[in-house]
């Protein structure tokens with residue numbers, strides 16, 4: 001009952017935020033990713049950790065660009081393949097990037113953020129207190145329509161595995177850049193699906209918060 005009430009409160013807030021609608025939100029063309037920097041892999045692995053203490057400062061566009069490319073960008077343009085593996089190259093995971101101005105969908109081909117919902121819906125990207133104030137919450141959403149031939153009872157397992165590789169890319173990027181991050185299963189999937197108007201068959205897998213460490 002308490003859970004249902006809090007879902008309703010979140011949904012009400014989101015409905016108000018969504019009145020600002022996506023057309024007011026411009027696409028964000030990200031600068032080209034810088035793919036030759038960062039710490040050596042072994043140092044990044046040494047530093048990889050979850051953190052739940054974030055500063056409110058936004059990420060600069062270049063950092064956001066590098067983060068999304070590292071997470072799930074295209075690293076072999078001729079084949080359209082990505083920085084993370086996916087079962088049978090289904091590429092079924094979409095990244096919803098939820099920031100203070102609104103929610104966007106990461107288009108890896110254009111390396112652009114497409115507007116989804118304007119307004120601050122960060123509270124719908126997780127159930128932990130810090131989520132509503134973190135500058136970037138990335139929500140991993142699987143589209144089973146792309147998973148041709150997946151046995152229905154294995155769709156979720158493949159989607160979770162594929163999303164986890166992206167999550168580890170985010171962890172390693174953050175370790176390399178001195179950013180704070182935590183992968184989270186704690187997302188109210190119903191509230192988030194409503195907030196960004198997912199189709200019934202789309203599956204919210206996890207979310208991951210990213211920001212500067214709290215000073």
Ligand SMILES: Cc1cc2nc3c(=O)[nH]c(=O)nc-3n(C[C@H](O)[C@H](O)[C@H](O)COP(=O)(O)O)c2cc1C
Nearest residue numbers: 048049050051052128164182183184185186187206
């Ligand atoms: C699948 C998965 C789900 C997780 N969900 C949450 C979560 O909802 N909230 C949270 O604060 N941390 C979550 N974590 C982070 C773990 O708590 C964290 O990885 C673990 O405590 C080990 O700490 P470390 O990542 O610093 O090594 C999750 C991690 C994984 C892999």
